[in-house]
Amino acid sequence: xxxxxxxxxxxxxxxxxxxxxxxxxxxxxxxxxxxxxxxxxxxxxxxxxxxxxxxxxxxxxxxxxxxxxxxxxxxxxxxxxxxxxxxxxxxxxxxxxxxxxxxxxxxxxxxxxx
Amino acid sequence: xxxxxxxxxxxxxxxxxxxxxxxxxxxxxxxxxxxxxxxxxxxxxxxxxxxxxxxxxxxxxxxxxxxxxxxxxxxxxxxxxxxxxxxxxxxxxxxxxxxxxxxxxxxxxxxxxxx
Numbered sequence: 314x315x316x317x318x319x320x321x322x323x324x325x326x327x328x329x330x331x332x333x334x335x336x337x338x339x340x341x342x343x344x345x346x347x348x349x350x351x352x353x354x355x356x357x358x359x360x361x362x363x364x365x366x367x368x369x370x371x372x373x374x375x376x377x378x379x380x381x382x383x384x385x386x387x388x389x390x391x392x393x394x395x396x397x398x399x400x401x402x403x404x405x406x407x408x409x410x411x412x413x414x415x416x417x418x419x420x421x422x423x424x425x426x427x
Numbered sequence: 428x429x430x431x432x433x434x435x436x437x438x439x440x441x442x443x444x445x446x447x448x449x450x451x452x453x454x455x456x457x458x459x460x461x462x463x464x465x466x467x468x469x470x471x472x473x474x475x476x477x478x479x480x481x482x483x484x485x486x487x488x489x490x491x492x493x494x495x496x497x498x499x500x501x502x503x504x505x506x507x508x509x510x511x512x513x514x515x516x517x518x519x520x521x522x523x524x525x526x527x528x529x530x531x532x533x534x535x536x537x538x539x540x541x542x
Contacts, residue, residue: 317470344528355431355516355532356471363527371529403470410528412459412520413478418470 315339317419319404325425326394334389334422336404342417344410345387347371347379349400350421356403362387363410394426429454433517433533440507440540448502448536450491450517458519460484460493460500461530465514474502474515507540514538 320335338345343364348356348371358371360379368379376398378390387406391398401423405416434449452458459478463471475484480495489504500517517533520526 346529348532353534355534356530357532358529361527361529369527405471407528410526412522412526412528413476414528415461415473415476416471416528416530418463418472420468420470 317404317406317417319402319419319422321422322420323423325427326391327427328395330394331390331392332394332424333391334402334404334424335386336388336419337386338404338406338417339385340406340408340417341384342406342408343384344407345381346405346407346416347377347387347389348403348405349373350403351400359389359402391424394424396426398424399426400424429458429519429521429531431517431519431531431533433515433536436535437537437539440538442509442540442542443506444540446502446504446507446511446538448515448517448538450500450502450533452498452500452517452519454498454519454521454531456522457495458521460491461518461520462489462491462500462502463516463518463532465516465535467513471516507538509540509542512538512540 347359362381404419462474475486477484477493
């Protein structure tokens with residue numbers, strides 16, 4: 314099993330450009346999450362999808378949109394990138410979305426917005 | 428709302444030293460508590476967890492005890508190795524039907540272990 318995969322690994326954008334970060338999991342998990350990691354701030358939740366067909370905002374959703382394409386895939390879109398969105402983005406999944414469960418993380422996408 | 432506070436880093440130790448990374452939390456109800464570890468260039472992976480008060484999570488020589496009275500979940504290891512060099516994150520997840528497993532993270536503590 315590959316677990317959680319993310320593409321691309323690295324990306325450089327200019328301010329105002331758009332891009333989509335892709336995430337897929339092969340563990341048949343119901344719940345998926347997008348986080349951003351910034352120095353000294355830990356990981357912050359951008360959006361999550363409790364189950365196929367549903368998405369909800371997390372702590373820092375502004376400037377982002379998501380799509381739960383099917384049970385496996387959960388994409389994150391930046392419509393008009395800003396330098397403040399320079400970060401490392403992690404996708405994660407969880408079997409049922411219960412508090413005691415483990416989240417499984419992808420390797421991350423490093424994004425630089427100039 | 429929920430919050431997690433970890434001790435300031437970075438932490439630098441010599442091999443075989445004792446490690447403590449402090450973690451305290453604020454949450455409603457009875458959250459589950461986690462330590463995740465991030466090795467250089469990788470995503471996060473679960474190190475250990477505890478889901479109710481007085482539970483002790485343990486893995487790879489690391490331990491942490493869920494202390495509800497002090498709202499703490501401190502990470503300890505008796506003898507660190509160079510391979511333990513990583514970033515350590517304390518996190519919590521609220522129980523309840525609307526939590527959907529969402530994690531609240533601390534800011535992370537960078538640990539460097541020298542030979």
